[in-house]
Amino acid sequence: MGAALRVAGEALFFSSLFKGNKWTWIGGYAFHAAFLVVILRHLRYFLNPIPEPIALIQPLGIYAGLVLPATAAYLFIRRLIVDRTRYISSIVEDYVLLLLIISIALSGLLLKFVTRPDLINIKAYMLSLMLFRPTTIPLDPIFLIHLSLVLILLIYFPYSKLMHAGGIFFSPTRNQADNPREKRLIAPWAEIKEKQ
Template sequence: MFSSLLLVLLTGAVAWAGAAAGFATLFGVALPYVAAVVFIVGMVWRMVYWAKSPVPFRIPTTGGQEQSLDFIRQNKIDCPSTTWGVVKRMFLEVFFFRSLFRNTVADVRENDPVSNGPRNIYYSSLWLWFFALLFHYCFLLIFIRHFRFFVEPVPAAVTFLESIDGIMQVGSPRFYWTGGLVLVALLFLLGRRLFNRRLRYLSLLNDYFPLWLLIGIVGTGLCLRYFDKTEIAQVKVFIMSLAHFAPVAPEGINAMFFVHLTLVSVLLIYFPFSKLAHMPGVFFSPTRNMANNSRRVRHINPWNPPKQYFTYAEYEDAYRDAMAEAGLPLEKQPDKAAE
């Protein structure tokens, strides 16, 4: 945990020192271009790899009654048997995290009055679902809001989302609720790994690093907006120059902006090779995108190579004499005249 935090802090410190020392072009131009190329190529490579991976078995994850007799009610979402059922299941999974909503927690209750001793109990845990959904939707809205830095004039849809996000304006500049809520959600997800003993035991560097990295990105973004403010007009001119592949000198922009941009670039580089790639990966998962119809439709294993089958008649023709000498039953006796 501390090594991943140290790595994020070191990345931010290097970006800060480099921008202050006159290397703003390196962190503001070269690194974002490299990050964009790595992100696009890496994601395309992973999706092509997933698409080409054979599925030897039909292995959809099921959570309800499968299709059976007519008088038995089928769970058509948790156990779909048609393509339309899979589409509905994927829609609920992608937009509402349905499988996470059904999450349960197992715990051991000591001195249980029912069993007069320890007893395993299972109960629903919706906090993870709520904060995960909160984080993803807030992050999506923040991502859409940032399009105002890339285009001019700003699309009406982006302006509308900004007005909704900051509808309860508190002070100046306008406070965007998604900025505060996404930080709360990230802190919950981090605290869950820190304070849950079993989850902390299972957590590795690649579990903590993206959380600290996202917290760093959100934290520097909030700092730029409310505390260490920078000139928004200059930032927009600079970002639009990057988007049009005609970068201008990043003059008059403070070092915190380059820390924010560097952390975003590191996230883009890290994204295709991490667990964060589950965003497109869910569409390639056979546990989600396959219908549970293995009893009605034969699934052909693509790993099975073409085989030269040896029928029993061909086998008997080849070994008839030896089988006759051994006293084995034959469908056709050896030809005595040939002997």
């Protein structure tokens, strides 16, 4: 129970990061929260009819769309100017990844505020994709850029540090109960060794 709360605290509030560095926490937390809201907002392109909660958060999603690139840029700059984080950052994993997310956000904002593509057409296409029976792709250039960048992100996701999203639930430092006295924990390979 204690362990579950601990993991929940990390996943929902980034509690250890809060202890570690307030500036990173503020930027990181706002970034992740904005990302979540933006993703939820986009569900309206994949679901028909649009569920009530998703319809309700649409205006909030717009603000989140503005917060997302701003916080990503903040994290990018922080990474660059603090000598310790600059030392540990790698080109692709850290800088390119952040730039990719910033580009996705900016191309999305362009679609919202500048070019205004045919949303009905786009939604029809996304729904057809979900059924693995794609219709003709809408040929709006900004939309194509936005979608391609998202696909690149999704393809890269499982091979990158983005896996921290799931990995956090597997970290033994956080998800193990404090019960070694009560319970004899023995790894399968150690058990084999013991029987020999």
